[in-house]
Amino acid sequence: MATVIDGKQVASSVIDAVKTASQVLKDETGVKPGLAVVIVGDDPASHAYVSSKSRMAKECGFTSVQHTLPEQTTQEDLAALVQSLNEDESLHGILVQLPLPKPLRSEPIIQSILPEKDVDGLHVVNAGKLATGDLDGGLVSCTPAGAMVFVRQTHGADLSGLNAVVIGRSNLFGKPMAALLLAANATVTVAHSRTRNLAEVCRGADILVAAVGRPEMVNADWVKPGATVIDVGINRIDAPEKGEGKSRLVGDVAFKECAAVAGVITPVPGGVGPMTIAMLMANTVIAAYRKAGRQAPSF
Numbered sequence: 001m002a003t004v005i006d007g008k009q010v011a012s013s014v015i016d017a018v019k020t021a022s023q024v025l026k027d028e029t030g031v032k033p034g035l036a037v038v039i040v041g042d043d044p045a046s047h048a049y050v051s052s053k054s055r056m057a058k059e060c061g062f063t064s065v066q067h068t069l070p071e072q073t074t075q076e077d078l079a080a081l082v083q084s085l086n087e088d089e090s091l092h093g094i095l096v097q098l099p100l101p102k103p104l105r106s107e108p109i110i111q112s113i114l115p116e117k118d119v120d121g122l123h124v125v126n127a128g129k130l131a132t133g134d135l136d137g138g139l140v141s142c143t144p145a146g147a148m149v150f151v152r153q154t155h156g157a158d159l160s161g162l163n164a165v166v167i168g169r170s171n172l173f174g175k176p177m178a179a180l181l182l183a184a185n186a187t188v189t190v191a192h193s194r195t196r197n198l199a200e201v202c203r204g205a206d207i208l209v210a211a212v213g214r215p216e217m218v219n220a221d222w223v224k225p226g227a228t229v230i231d232v233g234i235n236r237i238d239a240p241e242k243g244e245g246k247s248r249l250v251g252d253v254a255f256k257e258c259a260a261v262a263g264v265i266t267p268v269p270g271g272v273g274p275m276t277i278a279m280l281m282a283n284t285v286i287a288a289y290r291k292a293g294r295q296a297p298s299f
């Protein structure tokens with residue numbers, strides 16, 4: 001049976017380090033880290049995520065600002081809000097929750113955020129720094145940064161000789177995750193919906209990271225015995241066994257059967273999920289340190 005990573009516990013130790021760093025910055029420079037979170041529309045899941053981000057920012061001692069905009073918001077109004085947040089000296093991080101409701105286009109909005117305030121790590125400047133291996137100069141996307149904390153805890157900082165397979169090639173996760181693994185010297189394969197013999201590719205992985213958005217797609221015979229399995233999926237599925245109309249969260253990995261084969265595995269919920277918020281707080285405090293001309297802590 002695999003060791004099951006407790007994401008809540010790891011996230012809480014990152015949050016403790018963020019709180020300390022935030023207090024030190026305030027004491028030494030008078031700067032209080034500030035995070036703005038923007039949400040457009042009424043999607044309940046997005047609202048739940050955003051509320052926990054805003055709440056955690058307050059808990060970390062940050063200035064926390066939330067802008068909740070109606071579904072009908074225009075591209076121009078959203079762009080104007082981002083512009084004003086860019087200019088606000090009290091804010092060090094800006095996060096626009098994705099996806100945006102149609103017909104809003106997210107790409108021009110994301111690219112209009114100042115790179116030094118882009119705590120999501122999605123601006124081309126930050127993506128480019130990561131792609132070129134400049135891990136200390138930019139800001140790294142929160143979910144891959146969180147997944148990497150688990151990888152480092154399990155395998156150390158140097159992944160030389162290890163095969164890593166990332167299933168999924170999104171800008172938000174798959175591509176930055178692959179870049180982080182590569183920067184740590186892993187031999188990296190990025191698999192996706194067009195990959196042939198996916199099961200076979202996955203069976204070669206010492207580190208298998210699943211981010212496909214398909215409930216319990218990865219099963220036990222895809223997993224190399226003793227592998228580290230990181231599940232980034234969050235899928236809500238019907239759970240009639242809990243009662244009529246009830247649902248439950250599952251990942252992209254069939255947890256129980258894969259846990260019998262893997263060496264280390266993350267659960268859903270309670271694995272990568274809590275780390276995303278923790279790394280957002282970490283990125284915000286890093287951005288505030290840099291703005292204050294201080295050497296930023298690493299997490």
Ligand code: GUN
Pocket residue numbers: 095096097098099120142143172276
């Ligand atoms: N929607 C789901 N995950 C994320 C994330 O990490 N950042 C943003 N901005 N939106 C998301």
